[in-house]
Amino acid sequence: MSLTSLLSWALFPLYAVEGIRTRLRTPRLRPGTGPYQGRFEGGGTPVRLLVIGDSSVAGVGIGSLENGLAYQLASMLAGRTGRTVEWRAAGFNSATSNQLREVVVPNLPSQDFTHIYISVGFNDLKNFHSGPKWKKGFGELLYALKAKYPGAKVFWSCLMAPSGVPALTPGLAFVLGLRQPVINNIGKTLCEERGGQWVTSMPDIGRVHFCEDGVHASIRGNKDWAEHVVEEALAPSVLRLENQNEVDDEQDEMNRAL
Structure with a gap:
């Protein structure tokens, strides 16, 4: 266990007090309504x-799922690649x-x-899930998918970084910030080991x-989150696949000609 992780456990009482205080003063927002699946036409x-994940x-908090992450990812991916995109969202609050x-x-x-995009x-x-608990949960999620x-x-x-979340008090953000690298480092490693691709967090x-x-x-x-993910990961993946398919088609034509 790293020193920062040990420090976070030592500060658990601060986390508990600040967490309860934050929860009591934070309004409860409802999930969005509307289409959870759809299709954007293209070629x-x-x-x-x-798109599977949490809130x-x-x-x-955003009213319509057309303003949600899954819809925005699909819309931007279709616009960026020119491909038809069929999408489905499976998300639940606090998952x-x-x-x-x-x-x-x-x-x-x-x-x-x-x-598949996981949030x-x-x-x-x-x-406050421990490193081993996160490793088991996320690792088995990758295997299942x-x-x-x-x-x-x-x-x-x-x-x-938790410090970028407005609702978190400085103390709570500090404690969670000590644990953020545990989540990210284990997540990156599991993606690399189990056939996934990790994406950097949204900047600014x-x-x-x-x-x-x-x-x-x-x-x-x-919208900004979707744009970041599409530009860094989804669109390049689709375009690489498209280019590979073109190469394969050309090879097949050459083989038939021979």
């Missing part, structure tokens, strides 16, 4: 995108990695998704990126 073979996927693995994944449709980790962080959708490319974003986060409660992503936050 080529459809990209089938599953950001559930659209907490942790082990809840996604145990409850959500078994109830997902047996659809042949090509790309999870912040609830594991704020619930890869087992159910073996052809899909899987992506996960690193957590932003400000108050405008959060709802009135200072915790959940705002409409602007979801």
Whole structure:
């Protein structure tokens, strides 16, 4: 166990007191309503995108799921690549990695998704899950998704610094900030070992990126978050696949000609 992790456990009483105080004064916002799946028309073979995760996927605090992370990811991916994108959201408020693995994944449709984006980790962080517990929950979530959708490319974003979350008191943000590297480092390692790709956290986060409660992503936050993920990971993955398919088609034509 690292020194920073040990320090965070030593400061657990501060975390408990500040956490209760923050929860009592933070308003409860409802999940979004509207379409949880859809299709953006384009060219080529459809990209089938599953977005699974916590309150950001559930659209907490933003009214309509058309303002949510899944819809924005699909819309921007279609616009960036010109491909048809079929999307589905499976998100739930306060979901942790082990809840996604145990409850959500078994109830997902047996659809042949090509790309999966996971939004999870912040609830594991704020619930003070240990490194081994996060490793088990997130690691088994990756295994479950890869087992159910073996052809899909899987992506996960690193957590932003807790100090950037407006609702957190300085003391609470400090303690959680000591544990953030544990979540990120284990998450990166598991992605590399189990067939996923980790994405850097969104840069330049400000108050405008959060709802009135200072915790959940705002409409602007979801748009900027989606743009970052699409540009860094999803669009390059789709375009690489498209280029490889073109190479394979050309090779097939050459082989037939011979």
